[in-house]
Amino acid sequence: MKITGPVWALGAMSGTSLDGVDAAMLRTDGNRIFEFGETAYRAYTGAERAVLRTALGREPGEPGVEEAAEVVETAHAALLSQMDGAQIVGFHGQTLSHRPHVPSTHQAGSGDILAEILGLPVVWDFRSADMELGGQGAPLAPFFHHACARWAGETAPLAVLNIGGVSNLTWLDPSIERPEAPGALLAFDTGPGNAPLNDLMQARRGAAMDQGGALARLGTIAAGVLEELMEQPYFYKAPPKSLDRDDFSGMAAKVGGLSDADAAATLTAVIAAAVMRGMEHCPSPPTRLLVTGGGRHNPVIMEMLAASGDCPVEPVEAIGLDGDMLEAQAFAYLAVRVARGLSTSAPGTTGVAAPVGGGKLSRPGSLGGG
Secondary structure (H helix, E strand, O other), X not given: OOOOOOEEEEEEEEOXXXXXXEEEEEEEOOOOEEEEEEEEEEEOOHHHHHHHHHHOOOOOOOOOHHHHHHHHHHHHHHHHOOOOOOOEEEEEEEEEEEEOOOOEEEEEOOHHHHXXXXXXXXXXXXXXXXXXXXXXXXXXXXXXXXXHHHHOOOOOOEEEEEEOOEEEEEEEOOOOOOOOOOOOEEEEEEEEOOHHHHHHHHHHHOOOOOHHHHHHHHOOOOHHHHHHHOOOHHHHOXXXXXXXXXXXXXXXXXXXXXXXXXXXXXXXXXXXXXXHHHXXXXXXXXXXXXXXXXXXXXXXXXXXXXXXXXXOEEEHHHHOOOOOOHHHHHHHHHHHHHHOOOOOEOHHHHOOOOOEOOOEEEOOOHHHOO
């Protein structure tokens, strides 16, 4: 597919929080952002979420994986087919397992099937090529974070924190034009995001999340438990490093003896403490920390970050971005880069040996061998 100028791309993301599918239109040439377009969201039903939870940690061919893929494809097709004007689609799929040291990564959902349904070229399987060249396969949004900072006119180094099921941090220097250039980016997963907290809420309260941090605000952080949780080896590793959603599932047992409120407060504190530990790796102090993802809606997390950090902590809306749609927009952007043969990750973002472009391109008719 030949792309030489800006096109409208449609990106979709279904994150490790298992809440639903985000979709967003973006006009880009794979370098610059020209315009942000329509956005949409489709929540997973309780039954769909249960199917996905059952398949977490599993590889293709294992029980429940085919059913999970069908849920992912059905949900994406229903949402994306309502959006008009796209010339290409970026489809991340639903991560069921991510084991960078095997190396192995598994995102449920077929780009071939989506291309057939939508009648559009679909870029998917973004992570495998990076991992085949020694990268972690994650995080992948940093190239887009760099483009966003340049779109917003930022000139000084800053950091973007995405708090989804896992938290990841991007330090970037927008004065460097190309994201793959040395010194432009450093990115890595800091530690758990909302996943352990959401799982706690589901197990103890039958709720999807600690809405607005309400339960955590009622609790007291168990300092001894927090200290023990922060002793895990991952927090001492230097980047590059990335995580699977359930790498910290053992945290539930560590807070098992705490009240619901104290457990929520302690797991919330882990999110912030892990970020602060990660900030120590930044090549230079960022002038601001911009927060995206579902975690920025939790005022307790935001207050903890602000209290611990040395720079202003703000939602990404402070520079005109939409933190609910940033990852979907990122995969629209990356799809265009793949179609243009540009890199999507680099040594500073995933630890890959050299800048590499990931992703498979499926066209309508590919299921029939066309």
